[in-house]
Amino acid sequence: MSTLHPRPPYTDAELAKLYPPNLDLQLVQILMRHGERTPVRPRFQNTGLPPFWPYCSSVRQITSTILSPSSSSSSSPLTTLQWTRHLETFSPNSDSPTLALSPGSQTAAAADNICDFGTLTDVGRFTTYSLGTRLRDLYITRLGFLPPAITSTHPSFYLRTTPVPRALESLQQTFSALYPPNTRLPSPDTGVFPNPIIITRAHADETLYPNDGNCRRFAALSRAFAQRAADKWNDTPEMEFLNQLIGRWMEEEGGGKQKRVAVDGRPRLSGVMDTVNATLAHGAGTRLPREFYDERARGIIERIGVEEWFAGYGESEEYRRLGIGGLVGDLVERMVGSVEGDGKGKGVKFGLHGCHDTTLAGMLASLGAFGREEWPPFTSHVAVELFRDNGKGEREKGGWLGGWMGGKGREIGRRPMEELSESEKKRLEGYYVRLRYNDEVVTVPGCKKEGRHLEGDESFCTLAAFKEIVDKFTPKNWKQECRLNRGETVSVPKQPEPAGY
Structure with missing residues (x-):
């Protein structure tokens, strides 16, 4: 899929079911793919497709x-x-x-x-702004979770983006619609609205996407799964169909060999998908020949691409840990910090992360909650929502600064559940985690067992169960683990290690 077509706003009945009165929404963390962009590199100029596009x-x-x-x-x-x-x-x-x-x-x-290659286009700016409008309608207008106007983003908002410009610009577009200029009011202390703080990391420290460029072990695992996909699909009727349809447009191989569409071809099959999806999102002046848009062909290409890029998350614990575990561990740590502060205005209430397709699919697949053959469309998003049972009364808790930035919350947030004392585990009782992908609820399979979800709704995973699942693939030292076993041959696990349990 190329451009996301958002579902209609929730009806009142849907909203009442999604946000039951016995649960208080306490923390929302949004991970959003950037908006529509140009291809990351020029391809298929032999079809007449211009390398540079006029949409920026x-x-x-x-x-x-x-x-x-x-x-x-x-x-x-x-x-x-x-x-x-x-x-x-x-x-x-x-x-x-x-x-x-x-x-x-x-x-x-x-x-x-x-536009330069891989640049957020005007279309991408519109769709990410539209996402911000939808988030404002849900979390401010209809739920009243966030205030309609703010005098600062600190400490209630956590804005973070990868170092890739299209992710930063998409986050800026979305935040600007979540809080338009007329809702950003002067601070009582300074008389001006302080600049929002947007957090970034150096590429070497980045875990907001699967960082194969700075994690050699993960890069080797990725190559192993990509090679498996190539071995499985290159000589199949599906690939032969693609070759008959678009094979003549592939690049010549050395020695005058026949052009071929292949998982590991030139361009790679995922590169074909990249250009097809980018062209579909934009104007008639940047189109490929019509055979590239054949419905069956696009379905085959997406299905193989999803398997090549994301199957590893569902089959290998190490793949999950090195590819996305650091990020999901951060999300859980922030939820535990919110519990420690009891969500009473002392810490983060809303997180917005500018990231990528590989972030969203990698995270969902690592939780056993992807289960689809469609590539995440531009401007897709995952909402990770933390709820508190408002009938449980007061809880043992610590202050937010000790919880979110360090101390008890950080200790509990990063320590595996089996290492926690009974009193520490008790602090997590009465809290639930729910995921929505493009406004559709998804369920983590390990939360379906009795006692691990809200009674009557398996999509509300207990925070303890969710943390226990995530603990299994949260790295203790990501950089060190990325350097392990660099010299050995890496292969796909002989026995799959299922995700989401």
Whole structure:
């Protein structure tokens, strides 16, 4: 699937069932895939598809911060510079520089809105803004969980993004619709709305996506599962169908070998899917030949792509731990910290994470809750919601600063359930975790057993059961585990290690 078509807003009856009166919503953590983008690299120019696409009007007005010691401002030496970005490339028949232009145009204005590869487009900006509007309607207007206006994002909001620009820009679009400018009020202390804090990490520390670039062990595991997919699918009737349909557009192999569509072909089958999905999301001027959009062909390509990229999460505990375990461990730690603070305005109430398709599918598959053959569409999101049973009364708890940033909450959040004392386990009683993927409830299979979910609804997993499942693939030292067994041959586990239990 390419562009997400959101389901209609919940009816009052659906909302009452999704958010029962005996449960208080305490913490929401949203993981969102970025919006529509250009392909991450140029492909299929032999079909007439232009390499550079004219869908990024934002590059006509970029604002940068300038440090100017001679600034006339007495309060700050910082000023801004607005500028327009043009993209330069090679001339068709030489290494001479030339501007990238809109397809079929040679005017100067045709260089103004050209996208780089893997860039969030105007369509992607609209869809991520629309996501923010839907989140505002649900969590502010209808549920009253968040306030309609704020004077600061600290400490109630946790905004984090990967270092990839399209993820950052998507988060900014979504937050700007969740809290439009007229709802960001001046702080009583300073008279201005303080800049929202958006957290990023260095690439080497990033766990908000499966980081095969900085985790060599995970990269080796990924190659093993990719090779298994290639061995399984390359010589099948399904691949032969794809070759008859689009094989003539594949790149020539060395020695004049026949062009072939393959999982590990040139481009890879996942690369074919990338370009197909990106073109479908945009205008008629950036389209592939019609055979690329054959419904059966797209179904085959997505099914194989999902298996190649995400089967490892469902079959290998190590794959889950190195690929996504650090992130899911962070989510659980934040939930435990919220419990320690009892959610009374002392800590984070809403988290928004700008991430990627591999983040969402990797997380859901690691919890045994993906179970589908469709690739996550642009602007997909997962909502991880923590609830408190409002009939349980007061609980033993610690302060939020000791809970979320360190102390008891951090200790409990990262320690496996079997290492907790009975009094520590008791603190988690009466709390439930529920997942929604693109506004559809998904259930973790290990939560279905009696005593591990809210009575009458298996989708509300007890926090203790959810944590116990996540503990099994939360790394204790991710960087160290990424360096283990680097020299040995990596293979797919002979016996699957099912996810979600």
